[in-house]
Amino acid sequence: MEDRLLLGQTLAFTGDPFVEGPGAARHDPHGAVFIRDGKIADLGPADRLRAAHPQAAIVDHGADLILPGFIDAHAHYPQTAIIASWGKRLIDWLTTYTFPEEMRFADPDHAARTARRYLDLTLAHGTTTVASYCTIHPASVDAFFAEAETRGLRALAGKTCMDRDTAPEGLRDTAQSAYDDSKRLLEKWHGRGRLEYVITPRFSPTSTPAQLAALGALWAEHPDCLMQTHLSEQTDEIAWVRSLYPDARDYLDTYEAHGLLGPNAVFGHAIHLTPREVDRLTEAGAALVHCPTSNTFIGSGLFDMTLAPKLRVGLATDTGGGSSFSMLRTMAAAYEIAQLRGQALHPSRLLWLATQGSAKALNLHDKIGTLAPGMEADLIALDLASTPAIAQRHARANDIWEAIFPTIMMGDDRAIAATYVAGRPVG
Numbered sequence: 183m184e185d186r187l188l189l190g191q192t193l194a195f196t197g198d199p200f201v202e203g204p205g206a207a208r209h210d211p212h213g214a215v216f217i218r219d220g221k222i223a224d225l226g227p228a229d230r231l232r233a234a235h236p237q238a239a240i241v242d243h244g245a246d247l248i249l250p251g252f253i254d255a256h257a258h259y260p261q262t263a264i265i266a267s268w269g270k271r272l273i274d275w276l277t278t279y280t281f282p283e284e285m286r287f288a289d290p291d292h293a294a295r296t297a298r299r300y301l302d303l304t305l306a307h308g309t310t311t312v313a314s315y316c317t318i319h320p321a322s323v324d325a326f327f328a329e330a331e332t333r334g335l336r337a338l339a340g341k342t343c344m345d346r347d348t349a350p351e352g353l354r355d356t357a358q359s360a361y362d363d364s365k366r367l368l369e370k371w372h373g374r375g376r377l378e379y380v381i382t383p384r385f386s387p388t389s390t391p392a393q394l395a396a397l398g399a400l401w402a403e404h405p406d407c408l409m410q411t412h413l414s415e416q417t418d419e420i421a422w423v424r425s426l427y428p429d430a431r432d433y434l435d436t437y438e439a440h441g442l443l444g445p446n447a448v449f450g451h452a453i454h455l456t457p458r459e460v461d462r463l464t465e466a467g468a469a470l471v472h473c474p475t476s477n478t479f480i481g482s483g484l485f486d487m488t489l490a491p492k493l494r495v496g497l498a499t500d501t502g503g504g505s506s507f508s509m510l511r512t513m514a515a516a517y518e519i520a521q522l523r524g525q526a527l528h529p530s531r532l533l534w535l536a537t538q539g540s541a542k543a544l545n546l547h548d549k550i551g552t553l554a555p556g557m558e559a560d561l562i563a564l565d566l567a568s569t570p571a572i573a574q575r576h577a578r579a580n581d582i583w584e585a586i587f588p589t590i591m592m593g594d595d596r597a598i599a600a601t602y603v604a605g606r607p608v609g
């Protein structure tokens with residue numbers, strides 16, 4: 183691949199803004215990113231990089247802001263077609279909309295079509311990595327990974343496992359088949375190119391203890407894999423877990439007791455946590471994923487962002503419980519939820535969550551999510567004046583954070599001027 187030199191504004195974090203404070207970033211209004219062999223090979227002022235790399239093909243992004251591609255740390259690609267389904271809370275939403283749609287993934291063509299449409303949408307929204315749930319059907323995993331591989335994406339996914347009679351007929355596996363299918367898919371896809379398999383029990387209410395134990399055993403055999411699931415999203419769900427697992431100390435304990443807690447565990451939502459759960463998650467070094475548009479859309483509750491940086495926290499759409507494919511819209515919702523809790527999230531923290539924070543939650547921060555030499559060149563160019571409403575507010579900005587914030591709050595796919603996957607432009 184030809185060397186490329188992208189010119190534009192650049193913004194690189196110099197530390198975790200939840201630890202170092204909101205200003206922990208270096209902004210260069212005339213910056214450049216030098217790409218060689220799919221990776222960022224140099225970063226700095228445009229003048230210096232032009233002189234240092236005269237052979238590179240120049241792509242001038244003008245005043246657009248070059249950032250790492252967004253990382254969506256929790257999504258359900260099979261729910262693409264039921265996004266924005268009206269009027270239900272979690273359990274009814276699952277039974278009314280989600281499970282019937284997921285049944286359609288028994289058809290591999292439906293899975294392939296949806297994977298294609300989903301990745302078209304996420305890339306158009308500047309998202310270059312997602313960690314997706316699939317359905318119980320192994321072919322739904324093959325469809326997702328095949329499409330991600332064709333596009334050269336760094337992507338994570340797993341077969342969603344459900345064997346309890348709380349899941350409908352036609353959408354149930356068994357403890358043994360979940361173990362066998364997950365193992366086969368893991369051996370097929372994990373570490374193939376840029377792909378990673380994620381062990382994926384849907385959540386405790388749709389698994390028997392035997393299935394959770396089987397997946398715990400599989401994880402013990404492959405501890406380098408991530409394990410993703412849902413935790414304490416809605417109060418009704420927590421009461422349901424209590425009735426299904428009467429011996430468990432709390433919701434987290436249903437996972438912990440079956441070997442499903444550790445530093446590679448990624449828990450979606452995690453809103454209504456007890457002090458014991460927070461302590462155990464912290465001791466275990468597990469990650470949480472905040473899904474703000476989902477939490478307001480399904481009426482789940484307000485995530486406590488003060489858990490960062492004690493715990494690693496990523497950001498996600500939770501498509502299609504979430505109401506948008508856009509990580510910009512997702513940052514806006516995270517801002518609004520924090521406001522309702524009396525916390526104002528600085529734009530640097532929002533951007534960090536959508537890039538390096540999610541990368542850290544997925545233990546991929548040595549590869550993606552940061553604008554720095556050695557990182558894979560998954561990048562976007564963000565137009566900070568993409569609509570008249572945003573442009574007129576942007577015109578009044580006094581610093582880079584004020585310049586970005588209107589796009590965070592009001593931006594969508596129109597703000598994504600360009601997307602690069604491993605250094606190659608998309609589209």
Ligand code: GUN
Binds near residue numbers: 272480
């Ligand atoms: N809990 C279990 N499954 C799901 C799902 O598909 N979406 C959301 N938001 N929560 C869940």
Ligand code: ZN
Binds near residue numbers: 257412450
């Ligand atoms: Zn989810």
